[in-house]
Amino acid sequence: MTSFPRLRDGELDGVKRALLESAMDDVPDARAEDRALAFLGLGAGTAAVGAVTGHSAAAAIGAHGVAATSAVKSAGALTALTILKWVGIGAAVGSVAAGGAVAASFSQETQSHRRETHVAGPARSAPKTAMKPRVDLPSAVANVDETSPGDAPRAALPDVTRGALPGVERADAPNEVPNEARRAAGAGTAFVARPIAGASATEAFPQPSPRSAPSSVVDEVASLDVARAELAAGNAKGALAQLGAHDHAFPDGALTPEATVLRVRALVQLDELEQARTVARAFIASHPNGPQANHLRLLVGE
């Protein structure tokens, strides 16, 4: 039974070998495990989440975090969960040496909030409105049962039932972007290119401003969700249009790095590789050490 040689160990034409080998370097980044630990509330990831990685936005992120946390209390479930997802990302990007302690503290709090809301386990006290499940696991289980009989390790499988995977928010579902957020963000307006050419990297990617109105984080998240939804639907042009509108609406936004990653992804999707590289290089020049920089390097193949 074990006599099968692996395909890559045998003779293969170039195309098949390229296909197989393309998967071999598809591995999690160095911090992914720490993020998982933090998500699970195991502490080890807190330092990673608050690690020294990016620009001097710890205070700004902290301010936004307070705002976001506050907003969670009043916003709808979808928005609240999405905010926490994005703020978590922002904390990872924004913490610096000078603000490390603040960032770490905030990150821990954010992760804690995220766990409570995102995971929303049975013992949690999250409000019922925050438990809206976006992932219908029972149907997934049913589908798996239908499509792959015998494949799941039944004896070892978890009892994954309706309660096993509670409401877990994913921010990129096209159908769940609030219409009002879409309207507020100006979806459908023409794409206005950012002033990349001739501008310094710093000008092209302004640092998040601690003076940004707290509520803008809510709107920023909603705005970027529209762009993410467009991308997920394969509408890169629509995503770029939305990102242009986003730039106009949030010139000093706290989520500029995330917007940049989305823009580069959209350009790559359109095969506008030169433009994608230009945008990515400008961002990397101003934020060389952040996780988004690494992501962008991968996206544009550098």
Place this chain on the structure above:
Amino acid sequence: MSEPAYDVSGGFRGVGVEPSMTASAAETPRGEDELRALVKAHFSFIWRSLRRLGVAANDADDAAQRVFWVASQRLADIEAGKERAFLFGTATLVSHEFRRAGKRRPEVAETDVDVADGGPTLDELVDRRRARAMLDAVLDSMPMEQRTVFVLFEFEELSVPEIALLVDAPLGTVSSRLRRARELFHAAADRVRARASFKGGV
């Protein structure tokens, strides 16, 4: 048999689930240690598996976290020595849900690998990123049970007996799935090459 239910205020109530199972095992020190050990030992494997089972790159972190969250809720149920099987089984379910939520195209017949529009030329196939996307398309053309065996054998380099243990299937079944998966891989890859050749005029 009544259907297990989830109640926000009352917690999880499932058939065959003891009350002790309703609390997160991660909330106890012992549970924390076990869960941390699980993450340390298997996170990378689970993340890679999720990707190869069709979870998009930008969803892989979330999906992996969800797998381990499920494990945190079921630590007491996981048999010693079967931790990886538990996690992989969970990853299979989670990957299915993420693929569905991501509106990725459904599994298609082997003749329907869609590479005609925007497909690569031969030269472009050397581009790893494109090759990875094409591999996804090829893997998407496989039924999930064959895909699972294929990725575990070809990429994770597990043996057939190890895979049989992991997917709880007989050795012969795993071998036949692997054979069929390879046939599908060769056929799909040949179509990719043929279309790329046509496009590139080779």
